[in-house]
Amino acid sequence: MTLEAFADTIVPGEKRSPDDRAVAGVSAGGGAVAAGAIELLETPATGISTALDDYAEALNRHARAFADGRGLALDDDVPPFVALGFDxxxxxxxxxxSPRHPEKELWVLLTLFSNMAFDTAAHLHTTDAMAAGHPGLLAMGFFQPGEDALWRFPDFSYGRPLAEIHPDTTATGSPA
Structure with a gap:
């Protein structure tokens, strides 16, 4: 729940249900949580999957100190970071x-993975992510594959060809 709340802070989304406490619900559509941030974090390839409990504990310690330093009362029914308001x-x-925080590298890494889940669906095959309606890829306007499951782009990405096709290029696109 704590790591979901952190991911939602980085790329906000809409609540999954009215009683959702981890997702603050400050944005329409799916955010990092709906995009699979936790699934990505749990992937051994991240290098931090075995430290996620430690991340959550540290984040909750920081949240408690943050709240205490500002005189904020926290709901004890949820972890301290989850109890904080979105702001x-x-x-x-x-x-x-921030550059001056002694643990910056740890939190930047968690932030990057939250963004990565939304921006790239790194934990999923792209075809599967698109078939499931991945919120990040759809928000960025990622094209759906054709009926043959191949991606083709009707327009050039820069709105114009980047180079003329070489006259010896075969019909299949291979150089002669």
Missing amino acids: DRTALARELT
Whole structure:
């Protein structure tokens, strides 16, 4: 729940249900949580999957200190970071990722993975992510593959060809 709340702070989304406490619900559509941030973090390839409990504990310690320092009362029914309002979550995340914070590298890494889940669906095959309606790829306007499951782009990415096709190029695109 704590790591979901952190991911939602980085790329906000809409609540999954009215009683969702981890996702603040400050944005329409799916954010990092709906995009699979936790699934990505749990992937051994991240190099931090075995430290996620430690991340959550540290984040909650920071949240408790943040709240105490500002005289904020926290709901004890949820972890301290989850109990913070969205603006306070954002302020704490800004502190943790600031250049002068001694643990900056840890929190920047968690931030990058939250973004990566939304921006690239790195934990999923792209075809599967698109078939499932991945919120990040759809928000960025990622094209759906054709009926043959191949991606083709009807327009040039820069709105114009980058170079003329060489006259010896075969019909299949191979150089002669």
